[in-house]
Amino acid sequence: MAQLTESVADLIEQLAKLPGVGRKSAERMAYHVLRVHKSEALALADAIRNVRENVRYCSVCFNLAESDLCTVCTDARRDGSVLCVVEQPRDVMALEQAGVFRGLYHVLLGRIAPLDGIGPDQLTIDQLVERVRQGEIREVVMATNPTVEGDGTALHISNLLSELPVEITRLARGITTGSILEYTNKEILADALSGRQKF
Numbered sequence: 001m002a003q004l005t006e007s008v009a010d011l012i013e014q015l016a017k018l019p020g021v022g023r024k025s026a027e028r029m030a031y032h033v034l035r036v037h038k039s040e041a042l043a044l045a046d047a048i049r050n051v052r053e054n055v056r057y058c059s060v061c062f063n064l065a066e067s068d069l070c071t072v073c074t075d076a077r078r079d080g081s082v083l084c085v086v087e088q089p090r091d092v093m094a095l096e097q098a099g100v101f102r103g104l105y106h107v108l109l110g111r112i113a114p115l116d117g118i119g120p121d122q123l124t125i126d127q128l129v130e131r132v133r134q135g136e137i138r139e140v141v142m143a144t145n146p147t148v149e150g151d152g153t154a155l156h157i158s159n160l161l162s163e164l165p166v167e168i169t170r171l172a173r174g175i176t177t178g179s180i181l182e183y184t185n186k187e188i189l190a191d192a193l194s195g196r197q198k199f
């Protein structure tokens with residue numbers, strides 16, 4: 001390690017914290033950053049800075065947004081009577097790419113995971129119930145991941161909503177149990193949405 005300058009060592013250490021990046025890959029990336037044109041390297045630094053300074057959660061649905069509301073919530077053509085509940089903003093992206101859902105979303109920002117110490121209070125479940133309580137939503141589509149925790153989260157929410165005049169559905173099980181929404185291909189996601197069933 002004696003031959004690394006402090007800055008290079010620091011960059012490698014930061015890169016190695018990224019998911020799926022081991023020490024060797026981090027070293028390769030660091031040397032790549034040193035090799036490319038300075039403007040290219042600084043564009044990466046700017047992109048990281050911009051995303052952290054400009055991107056926040058939509059104040060209504062908790063999708064990623066660059067102003068108070070996300071692009072889905074500001075789109076007047078969306079059907080405000082159907083709400084799709086997902087775990088993460090990247091699930092919104094996957095469903096949007098499937099291109100069949102025309103309603104609005106609610107992003108939980110996680111799932112109930114007792115073993116990891118994540119309870120309902122740490123998610124946006126209260127805000128979801130409040131949205132449904134306002135009465136414009138007639139269907140809530142549960143699109144949490146088909147994992148034990150995702151299913152448990154959907155069940156918890158459907159119990160909370162059971163008193164309200166809203167239909168609760170879930171994605172059809174074309175999605176293999178245990179698979180993660182964001183990795184499911186578009187066609188299967190589209191089928192799962194159009195074939196959704198009563199919860």
Ligand SMILES: [Zn+2]
Pocket residue numbers: 058059060061062063069070071072073074
């Ligand atoms: Zn939104």
